[in-house]
Amino acid sequence: xxxxxxxxxxxxxxxxxxxxxxxxxxxxxxxxxxxxxxxxxxxxxxxxxxxxxxxxxxxxxxxxxxxxxxxxxxxxxxxxxxxxxxxxxxxxxxxxxxxxxxxxxxxxxxxxxxxxxxxxxxxxxxxxxxxxxxxxxxxxxxxxxxxxxxxxxxxxxxxxxxxxxxxxxxxxxxxxxxxxxxxxxxxxxxxxxxxxxxxxxxxxxxxxxxxxxxxxxxxxxxxxxxxxxxxxxxxxxxxxxxxxxxxxxxxxxxxxxxxxxxxxxxxxxxxxxxx
Amino acid sequence: xxxxxxxxxxxxxxxxxxxxxxxxxxxxxxxxxxxxxxxxxxxxxxxxxxxxxxxxxxxxxxxxxxxxxxxxxxxxxxxxxxxxxxxxxxxxxxxxxxxxxxxxxxxxxxxxxxxxxxxxxxxxxxxxxxxxxxxxxxxxxxxxxxxxxxxxxxxxxxxxxxxxxxxxxxxxxxxxxxxxxxxxxxxxxxxxxxxxxxxxxxxxxxxxxxxxxxxxxxxxxxxxxxxxxxxxxxxxxxxxxxxxxxxxxxxxxxxxxxxxxxxxxxxxxxxxxxxxxxxxxxxxxxxxx
Numbered sequence: 001x002x003x004x005x006x007x008x009x010x011x012x013x014x015x016x017x018x019x020x021x022x023x024x025x026x027x028x029x030x031x032x033x034x035x036x037x038x039x040x041x042x043x044x045x046x047x048x049x050x051x052x053x054x055x056x057x058x059x060x061x062x063x064x065x066x067x068x069x070x071x072x073x074x075x076x077x078x079x080x081x082x083x084x085x086x087x088x089x090x091x092x093x094x095x096x097x098x099x100x101x102x103x104x105x106x107x108x109x110x111x112x113x114x115x116x117x118x119x120x121x122x123x124x125x126x127x128x129x130x131x132x133x134x135x136x137x138x139x140x141x142x143x144x145x146x147x148x149x150x151x152x153x154x155x156x157x158x159x160x161x162x163x164x165x166x167x168x169x170x171x172x173x174x175x176x177x178x179x180x181x182x183x184x185x186x187x188x189x190x191x192x193x194x195x196x197x198x199x200x201x202x203x204x205x206x207x208x209x210x211x212x213x214x215x216x217x218x219x220x221x222x223x224x225x226x227x228x229x230x231x232x233x234x235x236x237x238x239x240x241x242x243x244x245x246x247x248x249x250x251x252x253x254x255x256x257x258x259x260x261x262x263x264x265x266x267x268x269x270x271x272x273x274x275x
Numbered sequence: 276x277x278x279x280x281x282x283x284x285x286x287x288x289x290x291x292x293x294x295x296x297x298x299x300x301x302x303x304x305x306x307x308x309x310x311x312x313x314x315x316x317x318x319x320x321x322x323x324x325x326x327x328x329x330x331x332x333x334x335x336x337x338x339x340x341x342x343x344x345x346x347x348x349x350x351x352x353x354x355x356x357x358x359x360x361x362x363x364x365x366x367x368x369x370x371x372x373x374x375x376x377x378x379x380x381x382x383x384x385x386x387x388x389x390x391x392x393x394x395x396x397x398x399x400x401x402x403x404x405x406x407x408x409x410x411x412x413x414x415x416x417x418x419x420x421x422x423x424x425x426x427x428x429x430x431x432x433x434x435x436x437x438x439x440x441x442x443x444x445x446x447x448x449x450x451x452x453x454x455x456x457x458x459x460x461x462x463x464x465x466x467x468x469x470x471x472x473x474x475x476x477x478x479x480x481x482x483x484x485x486x487x488x489x490x491x492x493x494x495x496x497x498x499x500x501x502x503x504x505x506x507x508x509x510x511x512x513x514x515x516x517x518x519x520x521x522x523x524x525x526x527x528x529x530x531x532x533x534x535x536x537x538x539x540x541x542x543x544x545x546x547x548x549x550x551x552x553x554x555x556x557x558x559x560x561x562x563x564x
Contacts, residue, residue: 239542245556
């Protein structure tokens with residue numbers, strides 16, 4: 001009898017004890033599988049209060065308050081446990097969802113305790129528009145953007161506007177959803193962490209959310225920081241804004257690299273991210 | 276119940292209070308569930324044994340390789356030569372680029388916690404399937420100094436990672452050792468147009484900041500009886516792009532009092548550039564010796 005035979009035969013007489021098996025999974029580390037049941041998995045996208053409301057000044061190390069007026073992302077390749085949702089979507093996460101996020105679609109999947117999901121934030125040539133203006137959706141398609149953010153940072157009497165489009169293509173894989181089946185249904189949320197755009201380190205597990213260096217990039221002092229102005233900021237002499245081994249030397253490149261860290265699952269759940 | 280009269284895992288399952296599963300309230304498993312837990316644990320153990328059999332491994336000495344601590348020219352034209360290059364590192368990981376069997380082995384090792392192999396598993400830059408654990412404070416000029424013995428699984432290795440730390444007296448250092456509390460202690464001489472500056476720096480990296488993706492090409496075959504020796508290198512000059520560790524450091528500008536002695540102080544652009552350069556994997560390597 002091989003190992004798998006032993007595992008299978010030990011499991012079957014005890015299906016009713018599956019809950020206990022789940023409790024002991026930390027000890028067992030994969031010894032016995034729980035039952036896989038068909039489940040309708042609803043998938044939504046959510047930008048948290050940081051997008052729907054603002055990033056408050058107390059969360060930003062240099063005291064800036066950051067408010068988005070648009071935070072549009074293009075999502076495609078949503079899959080769970082190997083089942084693919086065929087649609088492509090452009091959704092503006094700035095639109096209020098009362099914490100529920102914006103429903104993108106649903107999948108019928110089988111999973112054990114929690115599903116593994118994947119998705120891409122990447123430019124699209126056509127998409128279903130969700131909570132986004134036609135103008136913004138058209139801009140993203142025409143300009144090949146995966147992320148378009150617009151907003152304003154405020155501190156005291158200062159204001160800095162920004163409108164940045166990114167063409168990055170990030171594939172989030174093996175996202176550890178916390179979704180649990182309930183009456184044959186479950187819900188996973190593609191959670192976008194907007195504050196990462198303003199992180200001051202690409203590798204530190206405890207970076208700051210910061211805006212001073214970005215504000216200082218406003219070379220023409222017109223109150224708006226553009227991509228070109230960010231590109232002109234050399235970060236190689238900065239104490240913060242560390243990049244590890246990446247070939248990044250300007251502030252635009254730094255923020256662009258941060259766009260690959262935005263995607264999460266069900267709040268704080270992590271994914272493997274790559275091109 | 277007399278645990279000693281039962282199979283070992285039954286005794287564990289039924290008589291051990293599993294407090295971490297129930298917060299501060301210890302949980303004692305009800306007797307009717309013992310056969311279930313015993314069955315699952317036996318199956319788990321069988322799984323571990325199965326995985327362990329796959330995990331053929333070899334021990335490899337990891338030594339300091341000073342071959343790349345050479346005189347190098349910076350982008351500003353200085354010729355730099357080091358007289359001291361001490362560093363504090365922690366665990367060095369060895370990676371493969373995601374072969375299926377290596378991935379399985381990584382998971383197998385995850386089950387072996389808290390063994391010496393507590394951290395193998397997936398990590399950016401490849402699948403971690405070997406490591407040299409522990410803290411290491413050494414001078415990169417001390418060629419051949421043994422850092423320790425790494426354990427390597429049967430795999431084709433394509434990279435390595437390590438973490439920075441801050442040196443401590445507990446690392447076997449004299450309490451007055453200047454590197455204590457710091458990551459690098461660097462000293463040397465920079466020359467330009469016949470002028471010469473002695474320089475030094477105490478660099479700090481965030482404790483745990485990692486350098487990922489050091490180049491390594493090594494095929495480990497436990498069956499061949501090989502006992503590989505791996506040299507951990509620091510490249511003053513990046514072998515790929517020819518930039519140097521001291522690019523952007525203008526020693527003459529830093530010598531404000533003109534005594535030709537320069538201390539690269541924190542919160543200066545020179546310090547930040549040097550610190551940033553030491554984080555790039557291009558300046559490191561692991562070479563089979």
